[in-house]
Amino acid sequence: MPLSGKQFTDLIPQLQSICGKTNVIYHADELRVYECDAYTLEKMPPDAVVLPGNTSEVEAVIKLCRDRNLAIIPRGSGTSLSGGVLAVDGGVVIGLSRMNRILDVDFRNRRALVEAGCINVHVTQAVQSEGYLYAPDPSSQFACTIGGNVATNSGGPHTLKYGVTTNHVLGMEMVLPDGETVWLGTQPGGPEDIDGCDLRGAAIGSEGMFGIVTRVLLRLIKAPQSCKTMLGIFESVDDAASAVSDIIAAGIIPAALEMMDQLIIQAVEEAYKFGFPLDAGAVLIIELDGQTTGLSSLTDQIQDICRNKQAREVRIAASKEERALIWKCRKRAFGAIGRLSPNYLTQDGVVPRSRIPEMMKFIKQTAEKYQLRIPNVFHAGDGNIHPLILFDEKDKDQVKRAIQAGHDILGKCIDFGGSISGEHGIGVEKVDFMSRQFSPEDLEAMMKLRKTFDPDMRCNPDKCFPSASRCIDFTLKKQISA
Amino acid sequence: MSDRVEIDPFLDANQLTACVHCGLCLGACPTYLETGNENDSPRGRLYLMKGFLEQTIALTAKSVSHMDCCLGCRACETACPSGVKYGALLEDTRDHIEAHYKRSWFQWFLRRIVIEKFFPIPTRMKWLLAPAFLIRALKLEGCLPTYFRNALSLIPKKLESAPPLAEITGAVGEAKGKVGFIDGCVMNVMFQKTNYSTVQLLRHMEYDVVTPSSQGCCGALFSHGGNLKQARDSARRNIAAFEKLDLDTIIINAAGCGSTLKEYGHLLSLDPDWQKRAEAFSAKIKDLSEFLMEDDHFEKLKRLQKNEKTSGLDLAGNVTYHDACHLAHPQSITQQPRELIRNFCGDRFVELPESEICCGSAGSYNLTEPEMAGKLQTRKTRNILSTGAKTVITTNPGCLLQIRAGLNQSGNAPLRVGHLADWLWEQIDPTN
Secondary structure: OOOHHHHHHHHHHHHHHHHHHHHHEEEHHHHHHOOOOOOOOOOOOEEEEEEEOHHHHHHHHHHHHOOOOOOOEEOOOOOOOOOOOOOOOOOEEEEEOOOOOOEEEEOOEEEEEEEEEOHHHHHHHHHHHHOOOOOOOOOOOOOOOOHHHHHHOOOOOOHHOOOHHHEEEEEEEEEEEOEEEEEEEEOOOOOOOOOOOOOOHHHHHOOOOOOEEEEEEEEEEEEOOOEEEEEEEOOOOOHHHHHHHHHHHHHOOOOOEEEEEEHHHHHHHHHHOOOOOOOOOOEEEEEEOOOOOOHHHHHHHHHHHHHHHOEEEEOOOHHHHHHHHHHHHOOOOOHHHOOOOEEEEEEEEEEOHHHHHHHHHHHHHHHHHOOOOOOHHHHHHHHHEEEEEOOOOOHHHHHHHHHHHHHHHHHHHHHHOOOOOOOOOOOOOHHHHHHHHHHHHHHHHHHHHHHHHOOOEEOOOOOOOOOOOOOOOOOHHHHHHH | OOOOOOOOOOOHHHHHHOOOOOOOHHHHHHHHHHOHHHHHHHHHOOOHHHHHOOOOOOOHHHHHHHHHHHOOOOHHHHHHHOOOOHHHHHHHHHHHHHHHOOOOHHHHHHHHHHHHHOOHHHHHHHHHHHHHHHHHHOOOHOOHHHHHHHHHHHHOOOOOOOOOOOOOOOOOOOOEEEEEOOOOOOOHHHOHHHHHHHHHHHHHHEEEEOOOOOOOOOOOOHOOOOOHHHHHHHHHHHHHHHHHOOOEEEEOOOHHHHHHHHHHHOOOOOOOOHHHHHHHHHHHHEEEEHHHHOOHHHHHHHOOOOOOOOOOOOOOOEEEEOHHHHHHHOOOOHHHHHHHHHHHHHHHOOOOOOOOOOOOOOOOOOHHHHHHHHHHHHHHHHHHHHHHOEEEEEEEEHHHHHHHHHHHOOOOOOOOOEHHHHHHHHHHHOOO
C-alpha cells in the first residue's frame, strides 16, 4: 500500500543520506514519469525513486527497505513492453541509470565488466574499434540497459544465430532482497566453467524478482568478417513465411531472419523513407554473416529459395549505410507506430516456426473480429511474433477490444504449442496467462525458487505469478470480464 | 506587432500524444546520461509539458528546473521513431514558462538583458567583451567568482579579425550565379575570420556573395530562451532583408542559426501575412557544408586543393569532427562535413566517440545552466583526448568556444579547434 505521510517523510531523508539529495525523487510531479514503462495500459507511480551510484549504495537502500518492509522495484531505462517495472503497489524504485559505466574490457579473454545500468549499445560502441561486439541486440538497444536485458533474458534479431542474453552473460553481481551482495557465475578474472548449480542461469530471466543486479560480466564476440543483408519482397505473408521454413530446412542459419507485413512497411517507410514497396504483402530481412568465402553461395541459395516462393524481388544491401538503414527501419519499427495510432499493445508470443502462416492468418481474423488494425513485425526465424495491436486510449471500447484481441492471440500461441513470451517477459501484462501455460505444479516449483532468493516477495512484486495481489485500479480488465 | 501573443492552449496536444512512451530517446539525451533522472529525459519532459498544459503540474522551481536543464539539442528527435517534434514543443513550453514563471533577478538579468539585449547586436556584444579583455589584461580573473571566471574562459584570447564583408563580394572568375550569406550576430563579432573564409569559399565556387546589411540575429537566442514574440520579429526582419534580392540559395555557416532559419515556416505558421513568405525563405537556406557537397562544388574544391608537398600546410596529426547538435539533429547533416574533411586529410580523419552528444554550449545554455554545461564539457574533452587528434573541426560558434575552453582548462591548449570553413579555406587558399 502507498506509504502514510509519516512513513514517507521519515523515509526520504534516510534515502537522501545514502544516495545524495539530488538522487532521490519523491515529489508527485516528478514521480509521474515513473508511473509506467513502455507498457502504458496500467499505471501507478512508486512512493519514491532512488538513483544509487554504486553497489554499496544499492545495498544500503535495500537494507533500509528490508527493515521497513517496503517493496523494491529495479528499473533501467523503463523500456519494458510488459509492465516489468510497474510499481503495482507502490514501493521504492531503484533506478540503475547512474550506474552506467563500462568498468573493464578484457579483449584477451573477450570479456567486459559493466554496471547494470550500462546501455546495451554502448558496449558494442566501446569495443567495435577492436573488431568485437556484444551479440544480443534487442530493438531497444539504443536505450535499454544490460540489467534489464538480464532480467528478461532479452533477445533481438541476431539471436537466431548467436543466442540470447543467457548465452552472453558469464556472471553477475546481485544484491539480494535482504541486502547481501553475492556474485553468481564466473567472477571477473575467474574461469569460464564453474562448479555447482548454475544460479547465474536461474537468475537470468527472473524479471527482477531475485534481487537487484548491479554488475554484469559479459562475453564479447569477434565481429563477423563480412555480412550480406538481403530484402526479400513477397506478395503475401504466406509466401514469406514458407520461405522462412525453407531457409531453415535447407540447413542455413542466417544471423537474422525478420518479417515485416504490409501495414508496418507503410509506417516504417513514412518514418525512414527507405524505399520499401508499399504494395508488398511482406518483406523478409535476411542477414548472413561469417567468413567472406562461402557467403556468396549461401546468398545464391537464399535467393533461389525466395524466388521459388514467388518473391517479387530479392535486394542485396549495397553498402554499410544501406544495411544500417535497413536495421534502423526494423529496430525502430515499434516506435514508428506512433505515426499510425496514438497507442499500441504489442504481444510477444512464440509459435513453432512451421505454424507461422496459420498464426498470421489467425491474427488477421482477430483484427477483423475486433475491428482493429494489427501490423506485424517479428523474428520469423525463431517464430517469435510481435503483433502490434493499434488503439486509441481515449476510446474505452477500443481499449477493451485491443486487450481482448491480445488475449486471443496469446491463447492461440499456447494452443499451437508455443509460449506467451519470447523476450519481453511476463511482467504484469501476461500474469493471467501463466496458469494457462503452466500447471499448478510448475508454477509452485517456480515460486519455490523465487522464494529462495526473496522469501518475503518484496523484490519486484506482483509480476509473473498469477495469484499476485493487486490493488491498483484494474478497471480495464474488470470491464472486460464484466 | 503588439506585445506577447498568448496562444491558448500554448502547445498542440496532438503532438504530445505522438509519444508512445517507448523510451528510445533516453539513451540519446545528454542530460539523462548525466543525471539518470527520467525527468531530465525527453520522455520525462513530455510528461511535464503535458502536466503544464493540463494544469495538473504547477510551474515550480522543481518542475521548471527540468525544462531549464534541457539543452534543446534535439538528439531525441533523431532517436524518436514516432516523429515527436520535440524542439517545437520545447520552444512553446519555454515561451509559456517565461510568461508565467518568476525568475530570480540574476536569471532574469542574464536572460532578458545580457542574452536578449546584448548578444544579438554586434555593437553591444563588443561593449560586453571590452571589460572582459580588460580583466584579462590586468590578470584579475582570479578575483572573480567561479561563475564569472568560467564565463570568461569561453571568450577567446584574441578575436581574429578579418576585412569587413561588402554588401556584394564578386565571384572569382565569371560568376555563374549569386548566393546570399547570413553573417550572424555572435559570428560577426567573435568569428569574423570564419565569415571571411566562408565567403572566400563561395567566391571560389564562382558565386557572387550578397550579404545584406539590413539582416539581423536569426532569432535562435530568443526562441530557445522562451521569447517567441521577439524570435518572430527577428524572422520577419530577415525575410524582408532577403526576399527582395531574388536569390535561390542563402548560405549559413552556424549550425544553430541554420536550424532556426530553416524553421521560419513553423515559427510564423500562425501569421497569415508571413507564413508563405517564411516558408519560401526557409526553403532557400543551406548550411555551407551541405552546399559544398551539391552540384559540382565538391569537384571544384578538389581541383583547388593545394599540392600537399609545397603547400606548407601542417599535415601532422589526426583530425576529428564534432557534430554540432543543430546540424546533426534538426538538419540531419552528418555525412557532408565528414566527406569534406576526409577528402582533404584521408586516413588522418578519426571518428570522435559520442560525437553527437552535446558539448554543453547549446546557445546560451552554458551561461544559464553552468553546472550541467560543465559536466558535458568535461565529457566532450575526455572523448576528444581519447582520439589523439591534433585538430577538432565543428560548425557552430558556441561549440567552438565551449570546446576550446574545455581543452584549455584541461591543459591541452595546443589542440586546434576550428570551424570547417576556416579549415577548408586553409586547404585551398592560394595566397597562404
